[in-house]
Amino acid sequence: MSLSVKSSTLAPVPRWKPGARARLQEAALALYDERGFDHTSVEEIAERAGLTKRTFFRHFSDKREVLFGGGAMAEEPFVAAVREAPLAAGALDAVSYGLTVLAAGFDEEGEQAARRFRIVRASPQLWERQLIKFASLAEAVERALRGRGVGDPAAILAAESGITALRVASDRWVADTKEKPLRQLVAEVLAELRAVASPEASHDRP
Amino acid sequence: MSLSVKSSTLAPVPRWKPGARARLQEAALALYDERGFDHTSVEEIAERAGLTKRTFFRHFSDKREVLFGGGAMAEEPFVAAVREAPLAAGALDAVSYGLTVLAAGFDEEGEQAARRFRIVRASPQLWERQLIKFASLAEAVERALRGRGVGDPAAILAAESGITALRVASDRWVADTKEKPLRQLVAEVLAELRAVASPEASHDRP
Numbered sequence: 001m002s003l004s005v006k007s008s009t010l011a012p013v014p015r016w017k018p019g020a021r022a023r024l025q026e027a028a029l030a031l032y033d034e035r036g037f038d039h040t041s042v043e044e045i046a047e048r049a050g051l052t053k054r055t056f057f058r059h060f061s062d063k064r065e066v067l068f069g070g071g072a073m074a075e076e077p078f079v080a081a082v083r084e085a086p087l088a089a090g091a092l093d094a095v096s097y098g099l100t101v102l103a104a105g106f107d108e109e110g111e112q113a114a115r116r117f118r119i120v121r122a123s124p125q126l127w128e129r130q131l132i133k134f135a136s137l138a139e140a141v142e143r144a145l146r147g148r149g150v151g152d153p154a155a156i157l158a159a160e161s162g163i164t165a166l167r168v169a170s171d172r173w174v175a176d177t178k179e180k181p182l183r184q185l186v187a188e189v190l191a192e193l194r195a196v197a198s199p200e201a202s203h204d205r206p
Numbered sequence: 207m208s209l210s211v212k213s214s215t216l217a218p219v220p221r222w223k224p225g226a227r228a229r230l231q232e233a234a235l236a237l238y239d240e241r242g243f244d245h246t247s248v249e250e251i252a253e254r255a256g257l258t259k260r261t262f263f264r265h266f267s268d269k270r271e272v273l274f275g276g277g278a279m280a281e282e283p284f285v286a287a288v289r290e291a292p293l294a295a296g297a298l299d300a301v302s303y304g305l306t307v308l309a310a311g312f313d314e315e316g317e318q319a320a321r322r323f324r325i326v327r328a329s330p331q332l333w334e335r336q337l338i339k340f341a342s343l344a345e346a347v348e349r350a351l352r353g354r355g356v357g358d359p360a361a362i363l364a365a366e367s368g369i370t371a372l373r374v375a376s377d378r379w380v381a382d383t384k385e386k387p388l389r390q391l392v393a394e395v396l397a398e399l400r401a402v403a404s405p406e407a408s409h410d411r412p
Contacts, residue, residue: 092402128338135337153374153395157402160370167366168359193363196298197403 021059023049028066029112032119037063037126067116067126068133075137078102082144091150095141095162096190102166103183106173118174138163165189227265229255234272235318238325243269243332273322273332274339281343284308288350297356301347301368302396308372309389312379324380344369371395 027048031040042063046053060066082098089097106113120126141159150158169185233254237246248269252259266272288304295303312319326332347365356364375391 090402128334131337131341132334153378153398154402156374157370157395157399160373161367161399161403164363164366164370168362172359189359189363192359193367194403196296196360196363197367197400 020049020051020055024051024056024059025066025112028063029115029119032067033115037067037119037123064126064129067120068129074102074105075140077105078137079140079144082141083147085148087148091145091148091154091158092161092190092194094145094148094150095158096187098141098144099162099166099186099190100183103169103181103186106170107181107183114174117170121171121174134163134167161193162190165193226255226257226261230257230262230265231272231318234269235321235325238273239321243273243325243329270332270335273326274335280308280311281346283311284343285346285350288347289353291354293354297351297354297360297364298367298396298400300351300354300356301364302393304347304350305368305372305392305396306389309375309387309392312376313387313389320380323376327377327380340369340373367399368396371399 024045028040028045031044031048040063042053042056045063045066046056049056060069078098078101080098081101082094085094085097120130138156138159141162142155145155145158146152165186169182169189172185172189173180173182230251234246234251237250237254246269248259248262251269251272252262255262266275284304284307286304287307288300291300291303326336344362344365347368348361351361351364352358371392375388375395378391378395379386379388
């Protein structure tokens with residue numbers, strides 16, 4: 001069943017071949033890892049994937065979108081979960097509920113999500129874009145909290161705190177050898193956030 | 207002693223005239239307010255200030271720097287205060303100590319600081335830059351906390367929470383008719399942050 005040997009004798013891969021998007025994504029991440037994002041061109045990504053530049057642009061508007069394209073997909077279930085958290089949940093608990101859903105999605109995607117985040121973290125230009133994404137995610141969560149009747153400034157504080165916890169947990173997820181799922185790291189960081197903000201912490205030595 | 211009448215009969219203002227920086231700043235803020243940041247040129251700023259474009263560039267590298275140039279000055283006393291907060295202060299208290307110093311500086315500067323912030327808030331491009339500045343401010347505070355022996359992730363959580371409180375308080379300061387000093391707003395927002403993160407809040411209805 002050695003298909004790879006057979007296929008090497010065939011004509012170039014046709015453009016309609018299914019899975020093009022996934023192959024482009026895989027090729028792009030491999031090249032960003034090897035050469036860095038700045039030193040990778042769309043031509044090289046298409047070539048590595050065995051596809052044309054035109055096919056690349058049918059799936060992505062530019063080489064950044066390979067990294068950020070999935071963000072919008074992740075945002076909606078997250079915000080929906082915040083909206084639909086049990087009525088009795090406080091503001092930060094509702095955010096925590098949403099973060100669990102978001103983190104579970106990343107955990108399911110596994111290594112590719114971690115690689116994407118690692119590449120973004122390594123480039124100041126991409127990291128700035130990520131910060132803007134985090135800010136707009138926080139705004140979406142804030143709106144969802146207001147929809148639950150959370151007032152001002154509790155809504156923005158809970159939203160921003162949750163996004164901070166997500167950032168810190170993602171950093172750990174990517175830096176550590178991924179021994180813990182992101183979902184668990186988010187829960188741990190949120191617990192530490194509560195400890196840092198608790199009035200008792202004020203009187204402890206650091 | 208009507209110097210202004212006399213001076214109108216003199217040659218154009220010499221370039222070494224003292225106070226050039228402040229006059230350029232004032233002219234720039236007035237124009238950004240009137241026309242928007244994007245629709246103001248360096249030529250127009252210099253003309254309004256009665257100075258040359260060349261003088262402008264001796265004081266500022268570009269028209270954004272008029273708004274952000276003061277940031278570095280504000281960062282140092284803030285971070286120093288975090289570093290030098292009483293040893294017994296917890297992580298978030300040390301940040302709160304620093305924020306008081308920072309806010310007092312803005313309160314002293316008064317209306318011009320509020321106008322600057324309002325202009326930045328109104329432009330998506332400037333606001334992105336401000337978000338990046340907030341992020342680097344948070345990193346500086348985090349380092350200061352680590353220097354105090356605060357561990358991981360308490361240092362980053364306290365730093366980010368403090369910067370979030372600063373953002374929220376600044377928004378209120380600028381939006382409201384400035385009936386309260388920024389310093390007081392920061393203290394109020396920090397108290398609300400503690401309430402949002404407290405375990406009891408989890409069981410309250412929002």
